[in-house]
Amino acid sequence: xxxxxxxxxxxxxxxxxxxxxxxxxxxxxxxxxxxxxxxxxxxxxxxxxxxxxxxxxxxxxxxxxxxxxxxxxxxxxxxxxxxxxxxxxxxxxxxxxxxxxxxxxxxxxxxxxxxxxxxxxxxxxxxxxxxxxxxxxxxxxxxxxxxxxxxxxxxxxxxxxxxxxxxxxxxxxxxxxxxxxxxxxxxxxxxxxxxxxxxxxxxxxxxxxxxxxxxxxxxxxxxxxxxxxxxxxxxxxxxxxxxxxxxxxxxxxxxxxxxxxxxxxxxxxxxxxxxxxxxxxxxxxxxxxxxxxxxxxxxxxxxxxxxxxxxxxxxxxxxxxxxxxxxxxxxxxxxxxxxxxxxxxxxxx
Numbered sequence: 001x002x003x004x005x006x007x008x009x010x011x012x013x014x015x016x017x018x019x020x021x022x023x024x025x026x027x028x029x030x031x032x033x034x035x036x037x038x039x040x041x042x043x044x045x046x047x048x049x050x051x052x053x054x055x056x057x058x059x060x061x062x063x064x065x066x067x068x069x070x071x072x073x074x075x076x077x078x079x080x081x082x083x084x085x086x087x088x089x090x091x092x093x094x095x096x097x098x099x100x101x102x103x104x105x106x107x108x109x110x111x112x113x114x115x116x117x118x119x120x121x122x123x124x125x126x127x128x129x130x131x132x133x134x135x136x137x138x139x140x141x142x143x144x145x146x147x148x149x150x151x152x153x154x155x156x157x158x159x160x161x162x163x164x165x166x167x168x169x170x171x172x173x174x175x176x177x178x179x180x181x182x183x184x185x186x187x188x189x190x191x192x193x194x195x196x197x198x199x200x201x202x203x204x205x206x207x208x209x210x211x212x213x214x215x216x217x218x219x220x221x222x223x224x225x226x227x228x229x230x231x232x233x234x235x236x237x238x239x240x241x242x243x244x245x246x247x248x249x250x251x252x253x254x255x256x257x258x259x260x261x262x263x264x265x266x267x268x269x270x271x272x273x274x275x276x277x278x279x280x281x282x283x284x285x286x287x288x289x290x291x292x293x294x295x296x297x298x299x300x301x302x303x304x305x306x307x308x309x310x311x312x313x314x315x316x317x318x319x320x321x322x323x324x325x326x327x328x329x330x331x332x333x334x335x336x337x338x339x340x341x342x343x344x345x346x347x348x349x
Contacts, residue, residue, distance in 0.1 A: 022080040023079045023080055023320055024076075024079050024080055024081065024281075024319070024320065024323050025323060026291075026323045026324070026326040027323075027324060027326070028276075028326075028328055030276075030277070030278055030279060030326075031080070031279060032080075032081070032279055032280065032281055032323060032326075033080055033081050033082050033083065033279055034081065034082075034083045034084075034085070034279050034280035034281075035073070035076045035081045035083070035084050035085070035280065035281060035282075035283060036084075036085045036087055036280060036281075036282045036283070037069060037072070037073065037084060037085070037086055037087065037282075037283045038087050038088055038089065038091075038282070038283065038284050038285045039064075039066075039069060039086055039087075039088065039089075039091050039094050039097060039100065039285060040063070040088045040089040040090070040091060040093060040094040040285055041057050041058050041063070041088070041089045041285045041286075042057050042088070042089045042090065042093055042094070043088055043089040043090040043093065043118065044090055044093055044118070044120050044155065044156075045090065045118050045120070045153040045154065045155050045156045046153065046154035046155050047140075047142075047152060047153050047154070047156075047181075048151075048152055048154065048183075049152075049181055049183065049210050049224075053154055058285065058286060062286050063285045063286055063287075064283075064285060064286070064287045064302055064305075066096050066099070066100045068287070068302065068305050069100060069104075069283075070100060070103045070104060071305065071312075071315070072283060072287075072301060072305070072315075073104045073107060073110075074107055074312075075312060075315050075316050075319060076319065077107045077109045077110045078109070078312075078316065079316055079319060079320065081110075082109070082110060082111040082112065083110075083111060083112040083113075083114070084104060084110060084112070084113055084114070085114045085115065085116060085138075086100075086101065086104075086113070086114070086115045086116070087115070087116045088116075088117075088285075089285070090117060090118050090120065090121070091115060091116075091117060092117055092120075092121035092122075092125055093121065098125070098128050098129070098132055101113065101115070101129065101132040101133065101134065102132045102133065104133075105132055105133025105134070106133070112135055112136070113133050113134055113135060114134060114135060114136045114137065114138070115129065115134050115137055115138070116137075116138040116139075116140070116179065117137065117138070117139055117140070118139070118140045118153075118156070118161065119139040119140065119141065119160075119161035119164040119165060119168075120156065120157070120160055120161060120164065121164070122139070122161075122163075122164030122165065122167050122168050123160065123163045123164045123167045124167075126164065126167040126168045126170070126171040127167075127170075127171050129171065129173075130171040130172060130173060134173065135173065135174045135175075136173055136174050136175045136176070136177070137168055137173050137175075137176050137177070138176075138177045138178075138179050138206075139161070139164070139165055139168065139176065139177070139178055139179065140178075140179045140180075140181075141161060141165070141178045141179070141180060141194070142180050142181055142182075142183075142187050143158070143186075143187045143190055143194075144158070144190060144193055144194065144197060145158075145190070146158045146159070148186065148187060148190075149161075151186070152183075152186065152187070165178075165201070165203075169201065169202070175204060176203050176204070177203065177204040177205065177206060177265075178194065178197075178198055178203055178204070178205040178206070179205075179206050179208060180194055180205060180206070180207050180208065181208045181209075181210055182207050182208070182209070182210075182226045182231055183210065183224040183226065184223065184224050184225060184226040185223075185224070186224065188226045188230075188231075188234070191207065191231050191234050191235060192234060192235060192237070192238045192239070195235060195238075195239060195257065195262075195264060196238075198257075198262050198264075199257055199260045199262045202261055202262065203262060204254075204262055204263040204264070204265065205262070205263075205264055205265070206252045206264070206265035206266065206267055207228060207231050207264070207265070207266055207267070208267040209225070209226070209227060209228060209267065209268050209269055210224060210225065227268070228266040228267075228268040231266065232266070235264065239257055239258070239264075240257070240258035240259075241255035241256070241257060241258070241264060242255060242256045242258055243255055244256050244263060246263065251267050251269075251277075251278075252265030252266065252267050253265060253266050253268070269293075269294070275292075275328065275329035276329075278292075278326075281322075281326070283301070284298075286302060287300060287301050287302025287303070287305070288300055288301070288302070289301050289319065289322050291322060291323075291325060291326040291327065292326060292327045292329075294329075295327045297325045297326065297327050299318060299319075299321075299322040299325075301315070301318065301319070304318050
């Protein structure tokens with residue numbers, strides 16, 4: 001039955017090549033219209049929850065070329081994907097990233113092109129990103145304390161990132177959002193300060209429960225876990241949060257900060273599983289279509305691209321068939337050694 005379903009969907013592709021129908025539907029009736037693309041596994045930071053301090057990065061021949069990434073973005077858009085997020089590693093350290101963004105931004109049916117960055121390159125690149133067609137930007141920021149920032153990122157410079165945020169504000173993106181991974185006894189006491197920073201600067205902010213990907217040294221995920229419910233309790237001491245129905249296509253549940261334009265989001269893979277409404281898949285830098293962040297179900301699209309160069313029909317049929325192995329949910333457990341051994345920088349943040 002699954003094979004027949006994929007076959008008939010592939011026929012629709014050939015009959016309706018310009019209609020951009022919603023063809024990416026998994027076994028559980030969820031429509032996939034959001035693609036996250038990692039364009040590099042490299043990063044100028046070494047965040048403790050993301051990667052090991054002494055990382056070995058993929059050799060060039062194992063990663064997708066910029067042209068292959070653009071081809072894949074077009075294929076997904078023609079299958080109904082309307083939102084693409086560019087991630088890394090740190091996407092802006094890859095040579096040619098701006099040209100790639102410009103090319104993806106010109107895909108006619110794509111409604112939104114967004115990016116997640118650590119902010120290190122924004123001071124010089126924010127204006128160019130806006131010109132390339134980026135509508136919204138997410139910036140990772142886990143602390144406003146210089147020493148803690150250095151401890152968490154190992155190599156980062158907080159003041160450089162803060163200058164980058166101001167540059168992004170001047171560039172005039174539709175929305176700028178801070179992403180904060182909250183770690184108990186490292187930055188959990190700063191959540192009110194971070195929300196106040198967002199409010200003062202007209203930004204949104206999302207707090208993220210750490211996701212157990214890869215075995216990282218010098219970091220105990222179990223003792224560092226701090227739930228969204230605890231963060232909400234902390235924020236209630238200083239802010240009035242009003243539940244909002246607004247969504248941005250991702251897993252955040254948003255609250256308005258009463259009396260301001262800022263929103264506070266919570267991404268809670270442990271305490272409030274969001275898998276039932278999952279509308280996204282990930283393309284890793286090595287060309288694997290990852291059907292779930294917390295599982296290893298994947299399809300090697302790089303192999304398809306290189307075995308059938310220029311054959312968009314085969315590529316799109318492979319993508320459609322991949323939806324049939326998208327799992328129902330992830331199985332994250334911060335109290336056990338991770339089942340998923342790939343690091344977040346290899347997956348795409």
